[in-house]
Amino acid sequence: MSIALNLKHIKNTIPVNVELVAVSKTKPIEAILEAYNTGHKVFGENKIQEMVEKYNQLPKDIEWHMIGHLQRNKVKYMAEFVYLIHGVDSFKTLKEINKQAKKHQRVINCLLQIKIAKEETKFGMDVNEASSILTSEEFKLLENICITGFMGMASFTNNSEIVREEFKTLKQHYNTLKTYTSNNFQPLTLSMGMSGDYQIAIEEGSTMIRVGSLIFGERNYN
Numbered sequence: 001m002s003i004a005l006n007l008k009h010i011k012n013t014i015p016v017n018v019e020l021v022a023v024s025k026t027k028p029i030e031a032i033l034e035a036y037n038t039g040h041k042v043f044g045e046n047k048i049q050e051m052v053e054k055y056n057q058l059p060k061d062i063e064w065h066m067i068g069h070l071q072r073n074k075v076k077y078m079a080e081f082v083y084l085i086h087g088v089d090s091f092k093t094l095k096e097i098n099k100q101a102k103k104h105q106r107v108i109n110c111l112l113q114i115k116i117a118k119e120e121t122k123f124g125m126d127v128n129e130a131s132s133i134l135t136s137e138e139f140k141l142l143e144n145i146c147i148t149g150f151m152g153m154a155s156f157t158n159n160s161e162i163v164r165e166e167f168k169t170l171k172q173h174y175n176t177l178k179t180y181t182s183n184n185f186q187p188l189t190l191s192m193g194m195s196g197d198y199q200i201a202i203e204e205g206s207t208m209i210r211v212g213s214l215i216f217g218e219r220n221y222n
């Protein structure tokens with residue numbers, strides 16, 4: 001199977017209102033170009049440095065999504081161009097993104113990452129923390145970020161019932177949290193679902209899926 005065919009297959013099997021982020025981490029420029037040449041323009045990376053290198057070499061109309069855990073001291077390297085940051089898991093990080101966005105006179109879109117998996121290794125905040133950020137006066141003053149929704153990752157398990165329950169929980173949190181109002185809060189996006197679980201995620205209300213290996217093949221971390 002080719003990258004182009006894989007992409008086409010996925011797009012043909014998801015609703016038109018669900019956005020597909022092609023996760024290109026660890027994959028070479030040529031692979032991204034193959035996807036780009038089919039008309040696909042939305043790519044996700046999980047390391048800031050790798051994303052910056054790819055940004056420099058690829059067409060400038062690509063929408064770059066940062067999906068990985070963020071190191072605050074590296075936010076500055078992507079502030080000029082990043083389109084959406086999925087993995088914001090603290091107010092401190094949000095303030096740093098705001099500060100760096102301001103230097104470039106931009107507004108950077110962010111998703112708050114909510115921890116739904118039971119695994120200790122997964123990042124993210126709990127729903128109470130998200131609530132207290134969204135209702136704080138300090139948050140409302142951040143003019144160079146916009147929270148456009150939430151992101152979550154299900155447990156790494158073959159048990160699809162566990163995965164479904166976790167996505168259901170995230171959707172419930174989304175419904176609760178989206179009732180808050182602030183100029184910099186426009187919660188239209190619920191980012192959940194990867195190669196192994198995106199169908200379940202869509203059934204449970206996902207509006208944005210992040211798919212890597214099903215498009216580009218298995219990753220090799222050597």
Ligand SMILES: *Cc1c(COP(=O)(O)O)cnc(C)c1O
Nearest residue numbers: 023046067194195210211212213
């Ligand atoms: C790597 C990654 C993905 C894509 O994983 P696949 O299983 O290859 O589709 C999605 N989301 C995040 C946060 C990732 O790190």
